[in-house]
Amino acid sequence: MKAFLRVVRDIALLIARIVAGVTLVAHGWHRWQETGIDAQVALLEAAGLPYGTGLVVTTIAFELIGGVLLAFGLATPLVGLGIVVLNVAIILTTNANGPFYLHLGGWEYNAIQAALGLLFLVYGSGRAGLDALFVRPRDETDSLIDEAPGTQTSHR
Numbered sequence: 001m002k003a004f005l006r007v008v009r010d011i012a013l014l015i016a017r018i019v020a021g022v023t024l025v026a027h028g029w030h031r032w033q034e035t036g037i038d039a040q041v042a043l044l045e046a047a048g049l050p051y052g053t054g055l056v057v058t059t060i061a062f063e064l065i066g067g068v069l070l071a072f073g074l075a076t077p078l079v080g081l082g083i084v085v086l087n088v089a090i091i092l093t094t095n096a097n098g099p100f101y102l103h104l105g106g107w108e109y110n111a112i113q114a115a116l117g118l119l120f121l122v123y124g125s126g127r128a129g130l131d132a133l134f135v136r137p138r139d140e141t142d143s144l145i146d147e148a149p150g151t152q153t154s155h156r
Helices: 002-035 037-046 052-072 076-095 108-123 143-147
Strands: none
Touching: 002 037, 002 052, 002 076, 002 108, 037 052, 037 076, 052 076, 076 108
């Protein structure tokens, strides 16, 4: 049963990563190509934020690059942290006193994205991501080493 639940978790993380990654890329592309950097800077300046151009360029770069990394499951906890920071910052700076519901211009989408980013920060990419090629969870043993005859598995 434990193995089955682990496979289900890996599949769920894979689907969530791909959907969130594509969404990040789509939002970054929209900000860059459709809304435009100047319009985004004007929005931040209207909210009273300094360094509008730097914030907009950083946000767009994070959404485009981070979205691709997330979809492939590479640097997933780091991208998850970025998603949390980005969306909490959006809530606090532009939507804090606004309505909750998205169709009213509210912050519910950003809250959901932040929560999803928190899941990626805590659980990583799962075994179906490229992170699994570089990092092995501490609770996972190397069965090939454990099963090899004459291999020392503990320190004496």
